[in-house]
Amino acid sequence: MSGQQTRQWILANPPKANPVLEGDNATFKLEQKTLPALGSNQVLVKVLYLSNDPAQRGWIQDGVDPKRLYTEPVLKGDVMCAYGVCEVVESTADSIKKGQLVLATTGWTEYAVLNASECRPVQPDEKAGIRPTHFIGALGGTGLTAYYGLVDIAGAKPEDTVVVSGAAGATGSMVVQIAKHLVGCKKVIGIAGGEKKCKWVESLGADICIDYKASDFESQLKAATEGFVEVYFDNVGGEILDLMLTRMKRHGRIAACGAISSYNAPGEVGIKNWFEVIANRINIKGFILTDAIVAGKTGEMISKLVQGVKEGKIQLGPEVETVVPTKFEDVPKTWMVLFEGGNQGKLVTALKQ
Amino acid sequence: MSGQQTRQWILANPPKANPVLEGDNATFKLEQKTLPALGSNQVLVKVLYLSNDPAQRGWIQDGVDPKRLYTEPVLKGDVMCAYGVCEVVESTADSIKKGQLVLATTGWTEYAVLNASECRPVQPDEKAGIRPTHFIGALGGTGLTAYYGLVDIAGAKPEDTVVVSGAAGATGSMVVQIAKHLVGCKKVIGIAGGEKKCKWVESLGADICIDYKASDFESQLKAATEGFVEVYFDNVGGEILDLMLTRMKRHGRIAACGAISSYNAPGEVGIKNWFEVIANRINIKGFILTDAIVAGKTGEMISKLVQGVKEGKIQLGPEVETVVPTKFEDVPKTWMVLFEGGNQGKLVTALKQ
Numbered sequence: 001m002s003g004q005q006t007r008q009w010i011l012a013n014p015p016k017a018n019p020v021l022e023g024d025n026a027t028f029k030l031e032q033k034t035l036p037a038l039g040s041n042q043v044l045v046k047v048l049y050l051s052n053d054p055a056q057r058g059w060i061q062d063g064v065d066p067k068r069l070y071t072e073p074v075l076k077g078d079v080m081c082a083y084g085v086c087e088v089v090e091s092t093a094d095s096i097k098k099g100q101l102v103l104a105t106t107g108w109t110e111y112a113v114l115n116a117s118e119c120r121p122v123q124p125d126e127k128a129g130i131r132p133t134h135f136i137g138a139l140g141g142t143g144l145t146a147y148y149g150l151v152d153i154a155g156a157k158p159e160d161t162v163v164v165s166g167a168a169g170a171t172g173s174m175v176v177q178i179a180k181h182l183v184g185c186k187k188v189i190g191i192a193g194g195e196k197k198c199k200w201v202e203s204l205g206a207d208i209c210i211d212y213k214a215s216d217f218e219s220q221l222k223a224a225t226e227g228f229v230e231v232y233f234d235n236v237g238g239e240i241l242d243l244m245l246t247r248m249k250r251h252g253r254i255a256a257c258g259a260i261s262s263y264n265a266p267g268e269v270g271i272k273n274w275f276e277v278i279a280n281r282i283n284i285k286g287f288i289l290t291d292a293i294v295a296g297k298t299g300e301m302i303s304k305l306v307q308g309v310k311e312g313k314i315q316l317g318p319e320v321e322t323v324v325p326t327k328f329e330d331v332p333k334t335w336m337v338l339f340e341g342g343n344q345g346k347l348v349t350a351l352k353q
Numbered sequence: 354m355s356g357q358q359t360r361q362w363i364l365a366n367p368p369k370a371n372p373v374l375e376g377d378n379a380t381f382k383l384e385q386k387t388l389p390a391l392g393s394n395q396v397l398v399k400v401l402y403l404s405n406d407p408a409q410r411g412w413i414q415d416g417v418d419p420k421r422l423y424t425e426p427v428l429k430g431d432v433m434c435a436y437g438v439c440e441v442v443e444s445t446a447d448s449i450k451k452g453q454l455v456l457a458t459t460g461w462t463e464y465a466v467l468n469a470s471e472c473r474p475v476q477p478d479e480k481a482g483i484r485p486t487h488f489i490g491a492l493g494g495t496g497l498t499a500y501y502g503l504v505d506i507a508g509a510k511p512e513d514t515v516v517v518s519g520a521a522g523a524t525g526s527m528v529v530q531i532a533k534h535l536v537g538c539k540k541v542i543g544i545a546g547g548e549k550k551c552k553w554v555e556s557l558g559a560d561i562c563i564d565y566k567a568s569d570f571e572s573q574l575k576a577a578t579e580g581f582v583e584v585y586f587d588n589v590g591g592e593i594l595d596l597m598l599t600r601m602k603r604h605g606r607i608a609a610c611g612a613i614s615s616y617n618a619p620g621e622v623g624i625k626n627w628f629e630v631i632a633n634r635i636n637i638k639g640f641i642l643t644d645a646i647v648a649g650k651t652g653e654m655i656s657k658l659v660q661g662v663k664e665g666k667i668q669l670g671p672e673v674e675t676v677v678p679t680k681f682e683d684v685p686k687t688w689m690v691l692f693e694g695g696n697q698g699k700l701v702t703a704l705k706q
Contacts, residue, residue, distance in 0.1 A: 070633070278609050280639065
């Protein structure tokens with residue numbers, strides 16, 4: 001078989017601020033393409049699930065210096081980049097059979113032709129509650145980012161109190177669980193948007209989760225962090241980061257994982273409390289999972305996460321992900337939910353077949 | 354002898370923004386006081402030189418939570434805190450004789466009664482070019498802060514390119530010299546205000562020093578940091594820190610020593626480039642010399658600095674300090690020169706006797 005037809009979402013107009021879904025200036029455009037025939041050691045895959053990650057916003061930023069990105073940027077005219085869980089529908093590789101599920105960087109496409117070496121076969125385990133989507137979430141880059149940032153970068157230990165922002169998000173909800181149930185941190189404080197999300201974060205193991213939309217958020221956070229905290233896992237940047245600078249213990253550690261509050265808002269973030277970094281000897285470390293992958297650390301981390309699942313310490317119930325059944329023409333719309341705070345746990349696009 | 358009369362500068366109105374020298378709301382007020390008679394193991398000292406440090410601004414900030422300061426704050430009604438080099442004029446301690454020069458936390462006073470244990474005897478060495486003022490500067494807290502921040506905190510190594518802001522200031526000018534002549538860093542780039550200061554920083558060993566007041570400062574800095582830099586020693590915070598986030602090499606290290614740009618400017622500092630911390634895995638460490646003192650590291654550092662002076666690697670010429678002969682009633686006025694960028698090297702108040 002050759003010449004598989006597919007639709008793809010192309011980056012049409014790299015955005016400076018909010019991505020735009022419609023009009024002449026739309027960020028993405030839908031195209032039809034005929035894929036090439038398979039070469040040797042290649043596979044044709046059908047995308048079942050797409051991963052939605054705040055980091056994707058950085059890859060398409062207009063005018064960014066590619067030297068300052070941690071990955072190849074998506075250029076105008078490229079297929080929008082994304083991780084996907086796919087089914088192999090044709091293979092010329094001995095290592096991968098038709099019907100196998102694989103994880104790969106597919107981009108926003110219905111079908112893709114990939115080198116077998118670019119695909120990682122994955123094996124859901126219904127009995128253990130491990131579903132295909134978990135390989136782009138709790139047991140994929142998301143869970144690994146949470147583990148690496150909390151344990152390796154921030155060096156969280158049982159005696160530490162930990163604050164996690166974006167605690168109801170994909171990474172944050174894993175940080176909460178790892179901190180409380182794997183590391184066994186003394187106290188875990190989540191920050192999330194809205195009462196429902198906060199309740200959920202508490203059900204995952206946070207001692208308390210504070211609603212940043214509440215009018216008395218600041219005083220609630222101060223009360224919860226009385227005595228100050230050793231570790232802050234920052235998913236949001238901006239005002240909450242600024243406030244957390246005043247809540248860190250002397251020599252406190254901040255793992256800077258994301259800054260979703262500013263991804264679509266060009267311009268400045270006002271920092272009032274920078275002097276706290278000096279006066280209280282705060283150590284801030286930015287990090288990217290890639291470094292752990294390159295250092296060969298992720299295998300052991302995955303084992304610990306899987307063991308945590310099997311021991312009932314890490315919840316993989318349906319509530320750890322927001323799976324949105326999506327027609328291919330609505331892929332960008334589902335992705336945008338990330339920036340509206342609309343997801344609980346991992347936001348997954350399930351392509352309607 | 355007892356009942357020595359002295360004048361003292363008292364903190365009258367802790368400032369929120371710029372300290373004010375005159376009027377009902379003046380930050381400091383001059384008072385006359387009679388000192389107590391000496392107890393056992395005490396000394397009466399006459400202050401010769403006062404150290405002027407940007408950090409002093411933090412100690413008097415209005416409304417600051419004392420728990421967030423790294424030292425006891427100066428409270429309303431207290432003598433303004435400062436380090437001084439003094440002559441002992443009377444002593445009941447065996448360890449300290451009349452006529453000895455000592456370093457102590459005297460505050461803004463003409464005379465003080467101190468416990469002998471609070472005084473560190475110092476020995477100028479004219480032949481080696483070591484003057485009394487150096488014990489509050491290049492061979493005191495200033496030089497130690499430079500050494501500790503550059504070597505211990507930022508981990509500067511010979512293969513590193515280092516940027517130093519406030520490079521013509523007390524600490525910055527020592528960082529430049531230590532980086533170039535003791536560590537032997539590959540390239541040392543200073544940032545200072547005005548052509549004259551920049552020339553001086555280059556004379557200390559900087560490969561280049563860039564004038565932040567120049568209209569093309571940003572493009573000059575970009576050119577000087579082509580290929581990006583491993584280490585940034587930050588004395589100023591604010592806009593220059595924000596710009597430097599875009600000039601750090603992957604896994605670059607920032608030693609956060611000061612933020613003089615914001616000490617008198619309450620409110621927010623706009624940070625546009627926070628995402629660089631994440632994407633380029635920047636490690637930012639705030640630090641305070643106190644930690645090195647407590648850890649017993651400063652003796653070895655002082656030896657290295659003194660050896661550097663003797664080997665001609667560290668310049669202690671008159672240009673490494675701005676010594677301002679000052680009548681006691683003008684002590685606050687001289688201190689304010691710090692915030693106007695008026696000093697080159699260490700700003701020292703020499704009390705007119």
